[in-house]
Amino acid sequence: MARLDRRSREIFRRIVDTYLETGEPLGSRNLSRILPMALSPASIRNVMADLEYLGLIYSPHTSAGRLPTESGLRLFVDAMLEVGDLTADERRDIENRVAAGGSGRPVDEFLADASRMLSGLSRGAGVVLASKIDQRLKQVEFLRLEPTRALVVLVGEDGSVENRLIDIEPGTSPSALIEASNYINAHLRGRSLSEARTELLHRQTEMRAELDQLTARLVDQGLASWAGKSAGRLETLIVRGQANLLEDVRAAEDLERIRLLFDDIETQRELVELLGSAEAGDGVRIFIGSENKLFSLSGSSLVVSPYRDQENRVVGVLGVIGPTRLNYARIVPMVDYTAKLVGRLIR
Structure with missing residues (x-):
């Protein structure tokens, strides 16, 4: 901007304004009619040549008016754009x-x-x-699909529902699935996934005492199925x-x-x-x-x-x-x- 004098800035701004409004190039003759200062088309063409040399405008066709380049648009947005507020x-x-x-x-x-x-x-x-x-947990349910596969259903506080498939050990009882769901819902509801994982680590000893080994592993697997995805930014x-x-x-x-x-x-x-x-x-x-x-x-x-x-x-x-x-x-x-x-x- 320091290399542009007052009339160069005004001509450049008018070219950009016209482009943003109509998409059309603006020529020296039309510019001479709308500028607040008295300049002949020949003088305007000299200024346009300087702006073109600086890489701010270009002519799409021979004898056409000028359009802003991407560099010109960037200069306009960074230094000249007047952003108002919404009504x-x-x-x-x-x-x-x-x-x-x-x-x-x-x-x-x-x-x-x-x-x-x-x-x-x-x-x-x-x-x-x-x-x-960082969605927050509202409810978690474990549903058996096959002898060695289960579906983990997570309901977020925002109402979203997501499913994950996990591997389970043969012979896992329906009661173990229910108990795993109940444990998570009782202790981890309202926490984000990362908070739930942290809380689970702190509760390892208590969890092992409350749950049998199989159910404790289900709890781990259920939360890990989301935490692993989240680490990769789902x-x-x-x-x-x-x-x-x-x-x-x-x-x-x-x-x-x-x-x-x-x-x-x-x-x-x-x-x-x-x-x-x-x-x-x-x-x-x-x-x-x-x-x-x-x-x-x-x-x-x-x-x-x-x-x-x-x-x-x-x-x-x-x-x-x-x-x-x-x-x-x-x-x-x-x-x-x-x-x-x-x-x-x-x-």
């Missing part, structure tokens, strides 16, 4: 869309609502990465509204860009990694185009923010994927507020 009506709208149905619903349900809401308000694709590493990726990205297709190259973006979204592993990297920062983060390899071909942007649980631990990320000409000034506060709202709802 009271906008906040209520977000709250009604996400929190509808009450706080007793399963977490996955209102996270899907949050993703759908972000998609609807941004006209992009809403994304949520939810970690289940995560759920929710994406809603990909079809919105087709609404702004103007040419064959735009359709190809969207196709590549859909491929990127389907490649969940890389999207999960990208969203996971956003957990390290506080507040909203913006990834533009080829700044990340995931969007290097599709030329897309990602606006995301982490959300936290009642102990202020980051437990997920949510945001919006769309073209690089997203309305950042509107979407940044929307994503930020939604992340704070989701954090309150999961407490």
Whole structure:
């Protein structure tokens, strides 16, 4: 920014504003009509040449106007973007869309609502990465399926239900399965998986005294079946509204860009990694185009923010994927507020 004088900054800002609003390049003749200072088209072209030399704008076609480069967009977002706050009506709208149905619903349900809401308000694709590493136990049940296999059913306080298969010893009685369930439900209910494992270690001597050897092993296996998954970060990726990205297709190259973006979204592993990297920062983060390899071909942007649980631990990320000409000034506060709202709802 230090290398740009007042008129260079104003011309650059107008080019970016026009791109974000219409997706179209802005030429010197049109610029001369809307600038607050009196500049001839020839003078404006000289300034545009300097901006192009700095790598901030480019001409998509000969004799066309100028568009911002990804570097130009990054400079604009970091140094010139004016982000306002949401109105009271906008906040209520977000709250009604996400929190509808009450706080007793399963977490996955209102996270899907949050993703759908972000998609609807941004006209992009809403994304949520939810970690289940610290869900809290409400109930655990052991069900025999085969002589040497049992199903462990875990019900979380958020209403989520997950199943795991474990190996059991031949001859394990139904009463041993019931006793293992009762022990966990009596002593470990309301604890997170990591807390339950820690508590179990502290209770080893007491547990061995209360339970027979077979039942004690069942308790160990039942909790280990989730703790092992959680150590590898069991995560759920929710994406809603990909079809919105087709609404702004103007040419064959735009359709190809969207196709590549859909491929990127389907490649969940890389999207999960990208969203996971956003957990390290506080507040909203913006990834533009080829700044990340995931969007290097599709030329897309990602606006995301982490959300936290009642102990202020980051437990997920949510945001919006769309073209690089997203309305950042509107979407940044929307994503930020939604992340704070989701954090309150999961407490």
